Amino acid sequence: MPVRNHKKRLAWAAACLAVLLPVLVKASDDVTWREVNPENLVFVDLYEGRVTIELNPLFAPKTVRQFRKLVQDRFYDGLSFYRVIDGFVAQGGDGSDLGELSLVPLIEAEFETELSEDTGFTRVQKSDLFAPETGFIDGFAAARDPATDKAWLTHCPGVVAMARNDAADSSRTDFYIVIGQAPRYLDRNMNVFGRVIDGMEAVQKIHRGSANDNGIIADETKSSRIRGMALASDIPEKERLSAYVMDTNSKEFKKLLKERRNRKQTFFHNKPPEVLDVCQVPMAGMVTK
Amino acid sequence: MPVRNHKKRLAWAAACLAVLLPVLVKASDDVTWREVNPENLVFVDLYEGRVTIELNPLFAPKTVRQFRKLVQDRFYDGLSFYRVIDGFVAQGGDGSDLGELSLVPLIEAEFETELSEDTGFTRVQKSDLFAPETGFIDGFAAARDPATDKAWLTHCPGVVAMARNDAADSSRTDFYIVIGQAPRYLDRNMNVFGRVIDGMEAVQKIHRGSANDNGIIADETKSSRIRGMALASDIPEKERLSAYVMDTNSKEFKKLLKERRNRKQTFFHNKPPEVLDVCQVPMAGMVTK
Numbered sequence: 031m032p033v034r035n036h037k038k039r040l041a042w043a044a045a046c047l048a049v050l051l052p053v054l055v056k057a058s059d060d061v062t063w064r065e066v067n068p069e070n071l072v073f074v075d076l077y078e079g080r081v082t083i084e085l086n087p088l089f090a091p092k093t094v095r096q097f098r099k100l101v102q103d104r105f106y107d108g109l110s111f112y113r114v115i116d117g118f119v120a121q122g123g124d125g126s127d128l129g130e131l132s133l134v135p136l137i138e139a140e141f142e143t144e145l146s147e148d149t150g151f152t153r154v155q156k157s158d159l160f161a162p163e164t165g166f167i168d169g170f171a172a173a174r175d176p177a178t179d180k181a182w183l184t185h186c187p188g189v190v191a192m193a194r195n196d197a198a199d200s201s202r203t204d205f206y207i208v209i210g211q212a213p214r215y216l217d218r219n220m221n222v223f224g225r226v227i228d229g230m231e232a233v234q235k236i237h238r239g240s241a242n243d244n245g246i247i248a249d250e251t252k253s254s255r256i257r258g259m260a261l262a263s264d265i266p267e268k269e270r271l272s273a274y275v276m277d278t279n280s281k282e283f284k285k286l287l288k289e290r291r292n293r294k295q296t297f298f299h300n301k302p303p304e305v306l307d308v309c310q311v312p313m314a315g316m317v318t319k
Numbered sequence: 320m321p322v323r324n325h326k327k328r329l330a331w332a333a334a335c336l337a338v339l340l341p342v343l344v345k346a347s348d349d350v351t352w353r354e355v356n357p358e359n360l361v362f363v364d365l366y367e368g369r370v371t372i373e374l375n376p377l378f379a380p381k382t383v384r385q386f387r388k389l390v391q392d393r394f395y396d397g398l399s400f401y402r403v404i405d406g407f408v409a410q411g412g413d414g415s416d417l418g419e420l421s422l423v424p425l426i427e428a429e430f431e432t433e434l435s436e437d438t439g440f441t442r443v444q445k446s447d448l449f450a451p452e453t454g455f456i457d458g459f460a461a462a463r464d465p466a467t468d469k470a471w472l473t474h475c476p477g478v479v480a481m482a483r484n485d486a487a488d489s490s491r492t493d494f495y496i497v498i499g500q501a502p503r504y505l506d507r508n509m510n511v512f513g514r515v516i517d518g519m520e521a522v523q524k525i526h527r528g529s530a531n532d533n534g535i536i537a538d539e540t541k542s543s544r545i546r547g548m549a550l551a552s553d554i555p556e557k558e559r560l561s562a563y564v565m566d567t568n569s570k571e572f573k574k575l576l577k578e579r580r581n582r583k584q585t586f587f588h589n590k591p592p593e594v595l596d597v598c599q600v601p602m603a604g605m606v607t608k
Binding site: 116142155159188196211296298310314 | 405406407428430431444447448449450475476477485487498499500501502503504505506507508519520523527530579582585586589591592594596598599601603
C-alpha cells in the first residue's frame with residue numbers, strides 16, 4: 031500500500047486539477063447575470079437542504095398561477111416526495127391528483143407555445159436528436175420547430191413540471207423534478223413550469239423508491255418531506271435572498287456555448303463532434319443575500 | 320388548505336400511479352438476466368450506502384487489471400471523493416495522479432477498441448447526436464463507427480472511468496463516476512472501464528464541491544469517504560452476493576427498446592419522436608444473495 035499524505039496531495043491536486051478532466055467552462059467569470067424576478071422565485075426547504083426554483087410564466091402562465099397560489103396557501107408544506115425513481119424523477123405532493131377528492135382546480139395543458147418574434151432564442155443545436163432546434167430562452171433550455179413556430183421547454187435535469195393523468199388537462203397539484211438523464215420523450219406532453227436554479231445536490235439526496243414499485247415509497251416515514259415553500263415576493267425585501275441566472279441572450283454566454291461546442295484543448299486526443307446537448311450545458315444560478 | 324388524508328391517498332396513488340407519468344418500461348418482468356462474472360464485480364462501500372460496479376475488460380483490459388490490483392491492495396480504502404461537481408462527476412482517489420509521487424504505474428490509453436465480428440451489438444440509435452450508432456454490448460452503453468470499425472463505451476450516468484492529465488496515457492489510480500447528464504464529449508477520450516449496476520442513489524448522496532472551485536472539496540472532513548472496496552471473486556462463495564444485469568442480446572430486451580422508441584400509450588398527446596438516447600435507457604442491475 032503506497033504511502034499517502036492526503037493533505038499535501040489534495041492541496042496540490044486542488045492547484046492543478048483544472049487539467050484532470052478540464053471539462054467545465056467556468057460560468058461565473060465572464061457571463062452577465064440576470065436577477066430572477068421575486069415573483070418567479072420559490073424557495074423549497076427540504077431536510078436535505080434548500081432548493082431554489084425559477085418559475086416560467088412565459089411558457090406556463092396558468093400552471094405558474096396555480097403553483098404560486100398553492101405555495102402561498104402552504105399546500106405543499108409537510109407533504110412528501112412519494113414517488114422517486116433514481117435517474118428519472120422525484121414526484122411530490124399529496125397524491126390526490128388522480129381522484130375527485132381534490133378541491134384544487136385542474137390546469138389546462140400548456141405543452142408548447144408560440145413565441146413572439148422579439149423573444150430571444152439563443153440556439154444551441156440544429157437537428158437535435160429530439161427536436162429540429164434547441165436553445166435557451168431567458169435561461170431555460172427549450173426547443174422549437176421553425177415549421178410550426180412552436181416552442182417548448184425541454185426535460186433537462188432540474189426541470190420542474192406537473193404530473194398528470196392520461197388526459198392532457200389533468201394536472202393539478204403534484205409536481206416532479208427531473209433528477210436523471212433528460213427524459214426528452216416527455217417534451218411537449220407535460221406542463222413544464224420551472225427549473226431548479228440552485229440546490230440540485232439537495233434534490234439528489236431525496237429518498238428513492240424502488241423502480242420495481244414504479245418508485246412509490248409505501249413507507250411514508252422514509253420519504254423525504256417538504257418542510258415548507260415560500261415565494262420570494264412574499265418575503266419582506268430586507269430578509270429576502272436574491273437569485274441570479276446567466277443571461278443567455280448575452281454575447282458572453284454565446285461565447286461559452288461556442289467554446290463548449292468546439293473544444294480545442296490538448297486534453298482531447300479525439301476531438302469531440304461539434305455538437306451540444308442542450309441539457310448538458312451547466313446552468314446553475316446563484317442565490318445570495 | 321384542503322383536507323388531506325395522506326395514508327389513504329398514497330395507497331390509492333400507489334395503485335393507480337402507473338398512469339401518472341407512465342414512463343418506465345418495467346425491466347424486471349420480461350427480460351432475461353445475465354449473472355455478472357465475480358471477477359468483474361466490485362462492491363464499493365460508502366457511508367452513503369453500497370455501490371456495485373461491473374468492470375469491462377472487453378473495452379479496457381489494462382485499466383481493469385490495474386483497478387482490480389488496486390482494489391485488492393486496498394488502495395482506495397479510506398480515500399475520498401475529493402472533486403465532485405453536481406450534474407457532472409464524482410472523482411475519487413488520492414489526488415496523486417498528477418505527480419511523480421505515485422508508485423503505481425501509468426495506464427495506456429484504452430479509448431476505443433475494435434470488436435470481433437461475433438460481439439453482440441444491440442443497436443439503439445443510428446445517427447445519434449454524438450456518434451454514427453449507439454447500442455448495447457453485454458449490458459454496457461456503447462457507440463460505434465461502421466466506417467472505422469471502432470467501438471467505445473459512452474459516458475452515460477453511472478459510468479466509471481479513469482481521470483487523467485493531458486497526456487493520453489496518464490491515468491493511474493483516480494477514477495470518476497458520471498452523476499449527471501451524459502458528458503458525451505468525453506467519449507473516446509477516457510479509459511472507461513465499468514459502470515454502476517446498483518446503488519446510484521448512494522452515489523448521488525456523495526458530498527459536492529463548488530463548481531466555482533472546479534468541484535474540489537478543500538475541507539477534507541466534509542468529503543465522502545470510501546470505507547472499502549472488494550472484488551466479489553475475493554469473497555468466499557458462500558458469503559458473496561451475486562449480481563445480475565439485463566441480457567442486452569436477448570429478444571426481450573430488444574422488444575423493450577422497441578416499446579421505448581415507439582410510444583403508443585394514450586398518455587402521449589404529442590407522439591414523441593421515434594428516437595432513443597442510449598444513456599436514458601434504465602439499466603440498473605440486481606444484487607442478491
